[in-house]
Amino acid sequence: MTDSYNSTPAAKGAWKVLFRMCYQPNKALFHKLIVMALATAVIDTSFTLVTKAVVDDLVELGAQTNLLGYGLLYLVLLLSFVACVWAFIRLAGRLSTELMYSLRKQSFEHLQRLSFSFYDQNAVGWLLARITSDSSRIANVIAWGTLDLFWGVPLIIGIFAVLLVLNFKLGLIVLGILPLLIAVAWVFNVKILKSSREVRQTNSRLTAVYNESISGVQTSKVLVREEENLREFKGDTKTMYHQSMYNLLLSSAFYPFINVFVSLGMGVALWLGGLEVLVGTLTLGTLVAFMTYTRTLMDPMLEVSAKLAELQRTTACVERVIGLLEVKPEIEDSDELKAEISRLKAMGIDMVNHEQDIETIEFVDVCFAYKANEPVLKNFSLNVAPGASIALVGATGSGKSTVVSLLCRFYEPQSGQILINGKDYRQYPLEWLQSKLGIVLQTPFLFTGTIMSNIRYGNLDASDAQVIAAAKAVNVHDIIEQMEHGYQTQVQEGGNNLSTGQKQLISFARAIIGDPQILVMDEATSSVDTQTEEILQRSLQAVLKGRTSFVIAHRLSTIRSADTIVVVDHGEILEQGNHQQLLAQQGAYFNLYQKQFQTEQQEELLTQS
Ligand SMILES: Nc1ncnc2c1ncn2[C@@H]1O[C@H](COP(=O)(O)OP(=O)(O)OP(=O)(O)O)[C@@H](O)[C@H]1O
Numbered sequence: 001m002t003d004s005y006n007s008t009p010a011a012k013g014a015w016k017v018l019f020r021m022c023y024q025p026n027k028a029l030f031h032k033l034i035v036m037a038l039a040t041a042v043i044d045t046s047f048t049l050v051t052k053a054v055v056d057d058l059v060e061l062g063a064q065t066n067l068l069g070y071g072l073l074y075l076v077l078l079l080s081f082v083a084c085v086w087a088f089i090r091l092a093g094r095l096s097t098e099l100m101y102s103l104r105k106q107s108f109e110h111l112q113r114l115s116f117s118f119y120d121q122n123a124v125g126w127l128l129a130r131i132t133s134d135s136s137r138i139a140n141v142i143a144w145g146t147l148d149l150f151w152g153v154p155l156i157i158g159i160f161a162v163l164l165v166l167n168f169k170l171g172l173i174v175l176g177i178l179p180l181l182i183a184v185a186w187v188f189n190v191k192i193l194k195s196s197r198e199v200r201q202t203n204s205r206l207t208a209v210y211n212e213s214i215s216g217v218q219t220s221k222v223l224v225r226e227e228e229n230l231r232e233f234k235g236d237t238k239t240m241y242h243q244s245m246y247n248l249l250l251s252s253a254f255y256p257f258i259n260v261f262v263s264l265g266m267g268v269a270l271w272l273g274g275l276e277v278l279v280g281t282l283t284l285g286t287l288v289a290f291m292t293y294t295r296t297l298m299d300p301m302l303e304v305s306a307k308l309a310e311l312q313r314t315t316a317c318v319e320r321v322i323g324l325l326e327v328k329p330e331i332e333d334s335d336e337l338k339a340e341i342s343r344l345k346a347m348g349i350d351m352v353n354h355e356q357d358i359e360t361i362e363f364v365d366v367c368f369a370y371k372a373n374e375p376v377l378k379n380f381s382l383n384v385a386p387g388a389s390i391a392l393v394g395a396t397g398s399g400k401s402t403v404v405s406l407l408c409r410f411y412e413p414q415s416g417q418i419l420i421n422g423k424d425y426r427q428y429p430l431e432w433l434q435s436k437l438g439i440v441l442q443t444p445f446l447f448t449g450t451i452m453s454n455i456r457y458g459n460l461d462a463s464d465a466q467v468i469a470a471a472k473a474v475n476v477h478d479i480i481e482q483m484e485h486g487y488q489t490q491v492q493e494g495g496n497n498l499s500t501g502q503k504q505l506i507s508f509a510r511a512i513i514g515d516p517q518i519l520v521m522d523e524a525t526s527s528v529d530t531q532t533e534e535i536l537q538r539s540l541q542a543v544l545k546g547r548t549s550f551v552i553a554h555r556l557s558t559i560r561s562a563d564t565i566v567v568v569d570h571g572e573i574l575e576q577g578n579h580q581q582l583l584a585q586q587g588a589y590f591n592l593y594q595k596q597f598q599t600e601q602q603e604e605l606l607t608q609s
């Protein structure tokens, strides 16, 4: 899987876009945080000035120094400092939570609007994982980064300003160690972050190997892969050990290294400052202030450089999130249509929930390809009369599912048209079309929740009785009742606790509960045993009455009763007609029927014996 969305625009200026997006709705929080950070920086600087004043007074006034006054001042500063720190930690925490929430919400909402073709190119699991972890990382960096930058940078500037005012020459000397300090801190931070990332990557690979070996234990045993798995695991653990040790070494060397530089600066200040004190050009208090400030400088320096390095490392995340938010859904209502919908809405007419019925459907010379130069449908033309049932037959990969995907407008034809009631279906609101459709997909998907809620998903207003009626209509009621908790049975993630046949029946009930005008079933009965299928067949007749239907099935018994059987071959219609007509033609359908008839008869004989 690639590390970016395929249609990602140049993510230049991604930070700017992101910051604007985060800043606008949280202005107040940002401002409060900045004020608190600045206040903390000011108080941080003041402490040393009090110390300086005390020392100078002690030297000059001796016992007459107002120690109590200074003590109280110190206490006030301390209390304000504590209050500010408490406030900014709370504010930054809140800001980071708010940002994370809004980033995730926006990304999820956006993902829901994107077209199927987007998901063909980007694995959903990977997308979701990136979004969740990227947004939390970004939110943290922005909230705490804002805090550290607005505290650290003014503090550094403030300290230097005070030093230069107190003693210009000495101030310049201390200032001299600054570039060195920044360079060392930067190099270390980049190296540490890079190494931590490597450790994390190895760790997740290790977890995956571990996980697979355990969940795939049956397969590995059968294939005698245990030795090999163990070797892989050992190799990765060794790499992890070396990477972790290196990371530890870097982290532990960082602080002492910085300390050496700071202490050198202090040493120089002490030496030169001491000389000045001796000749009386510098007060003792100022020297103490110089020493303390030089040491105080270390904290903001470390924080700011760490945050800057992190900011740089997060750029990739930001680009990913912004890139995703900027991907346009390929299939959506045209701007004119959107304008029309809102114009009519203002007049009290609802285009989306319009009652208008779907009468005729026509495929006119439809051509379609998932990938350029690999045509899947070629000049596909088909007329569907109101209420007709269409059966699509053909070899695997011939394009049957693609036909119904286009009908549902999950994809759109690249050339040719699909007409509904004689009008190109792109001229109708997408939501209107999809609300008229009931779909049972080849790979049925159930959501986590009860069976009841899964069926109700097709019509959120349905009562329990309606849900049960839908289940009865497709004969899944008895099957559900036999389960331990009946309709309240919990569907596990992806419906793993149900058989594919059960899942298909449940999604069939879900499809018909919305009373759709067009019913699309992609091999909905392929995983149901012959007996269940027969029951389903009978109920199907009733359900399909008055609806247009597209049924894809490999079992010919399912399609025999269709009004029109369409034999699809390599994306083209080979034959078309009802069962009798096609048999009489003695063509592809005839051959298929003969072959299938034999196997199905054999199957029946086998199940009976
Ligand atoms: N999402 C996709 N991206 C790229 N190619 C696809 C995609 N879906 C289907 N195809 C390709 O399009 C062709 C037609 O696929 P389609 O799923 O329509 O066949 P089908 O007739 O439904 O087959 P089956 O009977 O196996 O379900 C195949 O060659 C398939 O590999």
Ligand SMILES: [Mg+2]
Binding pocket: 400, 401, 402, 442, 522
């Ligand atoms: Mg298919």
